[in-house]
Amino acid sequence: MKTMTKLLATALLTVSAPIMVSAQVGVAPQPTLQRASTLPAFTHPQTVPADLASVDLALNNTGSFQGRFTQYGSDGSVSSGQVHLQRPGRVRFEYDAPNPLLIVSDGVTLVQQDRALETFDRVPLAATPLHYFLKENVRLQEDTEVIGFQKLPTQWRVTARDGSGEMAGAITLVFDASNLALREWIIADEFGGQTRVELSDLRYNDRLDPRLFILRDEREDRRDRRRR
Structure with missing residues (x-):
């Protein structure tokens, strides 16, 4: 059961998300990934605790x-597509047609x-990498x-991974150095694949409609109506 959950979580946020694409295939390698790969994992090891505290504060x-x-x-x-995020725990990714x-x-x-395909796939949010920075109180360290x-x-x-070993892969959060605004994240799966999500045109701390974060399976609604 845990294996199936982890596979589904990986599929939701990495492999299966671009089933149909709204742009042409064949994108050039991303320069930010290449540049970061030439650096040590920790460029300023002495200040990591204080820097992580600053990141936590910005997210919170x-x-x-x-x-x-x-x-x-x-x-x-x-x-x-469009993204709407409301902490704690709520997010909506609405992909552009087709x-x-x-x-x-x-x-x-x-x-x-x-x-x-008229399909619904579900996983616990806590089984996905998004869980780490959607918490009410982010404490990455x-x-x-x-x-x-x-x-x-x-x-x-x-770059962080699940310390318990229950979830494979890792997530890299990328912040603007000037104000620590979240700009993108990269999810690396256990097979070496990477999916990068870049954010743009963000408006912060607006009041969002709570209905954005409710998604009902219409097939279940129809079955319920037939039972009545």
Whole structure:
């Protein structure tokens, strides 16, 4: 059961998300990934605890944001759409047409809907890498195993994985060095693949409609009506 949950969690956020893409395949390698790979895992080891505390504070001061996202798959595929995030635990990724995917977390369960196939897939939010920075009180040093912290002139990059070993892979959070605003994240799976999600046009701490984070399976609603 745990294996199935982990596989589904990986699929939701890495492999299966770009099933249909809204841009052409064949994207050039991302320069930020290449540049960071030439640096040591910890560029400033003496200041890591204080730097992590600053990152935690920045995340905890971000109650919500909404804007655009662009997702780059390790196979060169690209897709984009609207993102709405409300901490703790709530997020909505609405992919642009023709991509049929909608991914919603209500704070407990992450649901992926494929409108074309009329499917719903569910995993606990806590079984996904997104759980770490959607918590009400983010504490990366206590809740994860931080395996990298790179401070570049324009960005800070924090790489963490599940310290318990229950979840495979790792997540890298990329922040603007000037204000520690979250700009992107990279999810690396256990097979060596990477999915990068870049954020843009963000508006912070707006009041978001709570209905954005509710996704019901219409098939279940129809079955319930028939039973009555």
